[in-house]
Amino acid sequence: xxxxxxxxxxxxxxxxxxxxxxxxxxxxxxxxxxxxxxxxxxxxxxxxxxxxxxxxxxxxxxxxxxxxxxxxxxxxxxxxxxxxxxxxxxxxxxxxxxxxxxxxxxxxxxxxxxxxxxxxxxxxxxxxxxxxxxxxxxxxxxxxxxxxxxxxxxxxxxxxxxxxxxxxxxxxxxxxxxxxxxxxxxxxxxxxxxxxxxxxxxxxxxxxxxxxxxxxxxxxxxxxxxxxxxxxxxxxxxxxxxxxxxxxxxxxxxxxxxxxxxxxxxxxxxxxxxxxxxxxxxxxxxxxxxxxxxxxxxxx
Numbered sequence: 001x002x003x004x005x006x007x008x009x010x011x012x013x014x015x016x017x018x019x020x021x022x023x024x025x026x027x028x029x030x031x032x033x034x035x036x037x038x039x040x041x042x043x044x045x046x047x048x049x050x051x052x053x054x055x056x057x058x059x060x061x062x063x064x065x066x067x068x069x070x071x072x073x074x075x076x077x078x079x080x081x082x083x084x085x086x087x088x089x090x091x092x093x094x095x096x097x098x099x100x101x102x103x104x105x106x107x108x109x110x111x112x113x114x115x116x117x118x119x120x121x122x123x124x125x126x127x128x129x130x131x132x133x134x135x136x137x138x139x140x141x142x143x144x145x146x147x148x149x150x151x152x153x154x155x156x157x158x159x160x161x162x163x164x165x166x167x168x169x170x171x172x173x174x175x176x177x178x179x180x181x182x183x184x185x186x187x188x189x190x191x192x193x194x195x196x197x198x199x200x201x202x203x204x205x206x207x208x209x210x211x212x213x214x215x216x217x218x219x220x221x222x223x224x225x226x227x228x229x230x231x232x233x234x235x236x237x238x239x240x241x242x243x244x245x246x247x248x249x250x251x252x253x254x255x256x257x258x259x260x261x262x263x264x265x266x267x268x269x270x271x272x273x274x275x276x277x278x279x280x281x282x283x284x285x286x287x288x289x290x291x292x293x294x295x296x297x298x299x300x
Contacts, residue, residue: 024156027147047132047136078132078137095211109196112188140164
C-alpha cells in the first residue's frame with residue numbers, strides 16, 4: 001500500500017532458464033558439430049596448401065618478392081575481417097557468417113583460372129589475401145562462440161574446443177599434397193582446383209546444418225524406462241531362498257568343522273601317531289599292515 005492506495009504486486013518478468021547445459025557427449029551426438037569440424041578441416045587444409053605453394057606459382061608468372069609479400073600482408077589483415085564476422089555476425093547468424101566468405105573466396109579463386117596474369121596484380125593479390133585470411137580466421141573463432149552458447153562446463157568446453165582445434169594441426173600436412181598437385185602440371189590449375197573443391201565440400205556440409213549455435217536444449221540421448229510396480233511374491237520367494245541357503249551353508253560348515261576337530265584330536269591324542277621304531281624303516285609287511293589298521297580304528 002502506497003499513499004493509502006493498494007498496489008498490485010509486481011510480477012516476475014524474468015524468463016526462466018530452460019536451456020540445459022551441454023556436455024561433451026551432447027556436442028558429439030549432433031550433426032552441426034561435425035559439420036563445423038569437417039568444414040573447418042577442409043578450409044584449413046585448402047588454405048594452408050594454397051598459401052604454401054603460392055610463392056612458386058607467383059614467381060612463374062613473373063611476380064617479384066614484393067608482390068608476393070602483398071598477398072601475405074592481405075592474408076594477415078583478413079584475420080581482422082574474420083574476427084569481425086565471428087564476434088558480430090556469428091552470434092546471431094552463424095551459418096551466414098561462415099558461408100558468405102567462402103562463396104566470395106570461391107568467386108575470386110575461379111577468376112584466376114581463365115586469367116593467370118592476375119597472379120602478378122598487386123591489387124588482386126591484396127584482395128585475394130584479405131578474403132582468404134577472413135575465411136581461415138572466422139572458423140576457429142566462430143566455433144568457440146558456438147560452443148559457448150551451449151553453456152557447457154569447463155571440461156566439456158575444453159574437450160570440444162580441443163577436438164575442434166585439431167584441424168589446425170592436421171592442416172600442417174596440406175603442403176605435401178599441394179606440392180604433389182603442383183608437380184603434376186607445373187601450374188596453378190591443380191592446386192586452385194583442389195582449393196575450390198575444399199570450399200565446395202565445406203558449403204555442402206554447412207547448408208543442411210541449420211542453426212549452428214548451441215543455444216537450445218540438447219536432445220535427450222536415452223529414454224529411461226518408466227517405473228513399474230512388481231508383485232511381492234517373487235521378492236518373498238527369493239528372500240526365503242537366500243535365507244534357507246545361508247542356514248544350510250552354516251550347518252554344513254559347522255558339521256564339517258566339528259568332524260575335522262574330532263578326527264584331529266583323536267589323531268594327536270592317539271599313541272600310534274607314528275609306526276614303532278622296531279618296524280621303521282625295516283619292518284615286516286604284516287606288522288606295518290596291523291599298525292595301519294589299529295591307527296585307522298583309533299582315529300575314526
